[in-house]
Amino acid sequence: MASARDELGEVVVGPHRLAGILGLPQGAIAIVIFAHGSGSGRLSPRNNQVAAALREAGFATLLLDLLSPEEERDRGHVFDIPLLASRLTEAADWTRDRPELAALPIGYFGASTGAAAALVAAAGRPDVAAVVSRGGRPDLAGEALHAVTAPTLLIVGGADLPVIPLNRSAFAELSCAKDLVIVPEATHLFEEPGALEQVTQHAIRWFRRFLPSRRSDAVTDDHLVFADRRDAGRRLASALTKFRDSGAIVLALPRGGVPVAFEIARALHAQLDVVLVRKIGAPGHEELGLGAVVDGAHPQVVLNEEILREIQPSTAYLEAETARQLAEIERRRQLYRDGEPPPEIAGRTTIVVDDGIATGGTVKAALRALARSKPGHLVLAVPLAPRDSLADLSAEVDEIICLVSPDPFFAVGMHYRDFGQTSDQEVTELLRRSKATGSA
Structure with a gap:
């Protein structure tokens, strides 16, 4: 009406x-x-x-x-x-x-x-x-x-x-x-x-x-603060300066987290790498995560027991889906690291970065797997996330740095002016550049 x-x-x-x-x-x-x-x-x-x-x-x-x-x-x-x-x-x-x-x-x-x-x-x-x-x-x-x-x-x-x-x-x-x-x-x-x-x-x-407006008093949204992922990374780096020259390692969730993490690693003079994590989707419903597979010296499978009890997938399905995601992790390892093993993080300040968090299921799996490697100080750094997801993740890390917590929260991409897909080529190029400049 x-x-x-x-x-x-x-x-x-x-x-x-x-x-x-x-x-x-x-x-x-x-x-x-x-x-x-x-x-x-x-x-x-x-x-x-x-x-x-x-x-x-x-x-x-x-x-x-x-x-x-x-x-x-x-x-x-x-x-x-x-x-x-x-x-x-x-x-x-x-x-x-x-x-x-x-x-x-x-x-x-x-x-x-x-x-x-x-x-x-x-x-x-x-x-x-x-x-x-x-x-x-x-x-x-x-x-x-x-x-x-x-x-x-x-x-x-x-x-x-x-x-x-x-x-x-x-x-x-x-x-x-x-x-x-x-x-x-x-x-x-x-x-x-x-x-x-x-x-x-x-x-x-x-x-x-x-939609560009011809009105000078057009509606604006203060939450739409990031031009692109690189801009988000530069802004996030300014909140992480206490870790500069500390020997920290910055681990990005590919692919979207890599441009953000690249700027952070460059500002902190830190090593840049990726944490390879793949969701294990429910049968016929990929968006519903049963858990995730996380790369490492010994790959970790982190399962969501509550959803498992509700869905009750067969053991054969879980084994096959886990194997499929491990194969994708191996493909990305070969592509992003030329097959090199993941870096050692025991005792090191480890900063985990993504371009934003919605529900947080995948990043939670990554954090839990990384915690088993006993980092000295585990930090989650993201440009934006909803408050309830941050509260849920707070028990998984020593510290969370988040610039924006919109309320209400909708999609991560709505808070970027440019949220185009990050390609494998961009990921490999940024990793190469970071290593070549001596951050590694």
């Missing part, structure tokens, strides 16, 4: 006379165009709920039927991504022809096959500044994924098991600023209590970050 200061009404959009609902709050900072694969997308109750929250946050919204009633009768049109994308392009052109909308930055919010259409449309026009997908099929965008430059957020339900791998594959193809958020226990339509509210908050924060 619109607030008293909103203008909300039916509109006819573009040469195909698409039915739409335009919501225009006073002083709108940008416009978000909604894309749904069905012909009645403008009436989607979930999209309308998200749109109402976006208007409260200062965004204009355009909910749209991408297909006419006649076109929708042919089910094939719902999967005709070029057709749907062309209609979104018409909608963007339409906003540019209206005086009250012409200056507003454009974002796309896609659901179902509309997510693929949004990405294809965004790939063809540089004035689209951000894209969000809710439970969508971004994989159907195909080769257009490589051409997308607009920062893209993919949101998937944790119980939407068929769609998670499709989003992962699309995420891997994107080279723009990006993030993939999995809402725990949510199904495809996010009908569970609180699930759609999480989607809404993720979308608002993403659009706030990436």
Whole structure:
């Protein structure tokens, strides 16, 4: 429902006379165009709920039927991504022809096959500044994924098991600023209590970050403090100066933790290495961690007994999954260290670094395994983490250094302006540079 200061009404959009609902709050900072694969997308109750929250946050919204009633009768049109994308392009052109909308930055919010259409449309026009997908099929965008430059957020339900791998594959193809958020226990339509509210908050924060505003008093978020991982590392290093020239070793969780740790090691004149840890996922549900395998002189398997009791995986499954993750650790060891054994940490100040923590399950496994090697002083250093995760991890270390604890906390990537994927090549190059400069 619109607030008293909103203008909300039916509109006819573009040469195909698409039915739409335009919501225009006073002083709108940008416009978000909604894309749904069905012909009645403008009436989607979930999209309308998200749109109402976006208007409260200062965004204009355009909910749209991408297909006419006649076109929708042919089910094939719902999967005709070029057709749907062309209609979104018409909608963007339409906003540019209206005086009250012409200056507003454009974002796309896609659901179902509309997510693929949004990405294809965004790939063809540089004035689209951000894209969000809710439970969508971004994989159907195909080769257009490589051409997308607009920062893209993919949101998937944790119980939407068929769609998670499709989003992962699309995420891997994107080279723009990006993030993939999995809402725990949510199904495809996010009908569970609180699930759609999480989607809404993720979308608002993403659009706030990436839709440039023409208003000088635009909404800001003090938690969005890091330009990229290197910037986070430099800021974090300033909180760790007491360890400078102390013979400390900095251990990064690859891959994202390595650029952060590189800056820390350089500032502290410390050795840089990696701690290789791999999650052991539950059968058919990789996001649910049964435990983790951690590299070391003697690789450690750290299991979550509570989840094991609930899931009760077979011994054969645990053994096979552990072996698979050990093989990946060995691959990374060969790649990152040229097969050299992990460094000795007994008696040394050991600073464990990641680019951020959400639940903390993987880093907890790493810390527990490292503690068995008896470091002199075990420190966890991260740019950001939720307070409850830090409290849970406090018993695993001697000290925690964390710069930001946002409340509420959503995804790590939402607190970086550039959170592009860290490649194996970048990891190996930073490790090589650190060693060559004499920190090792």
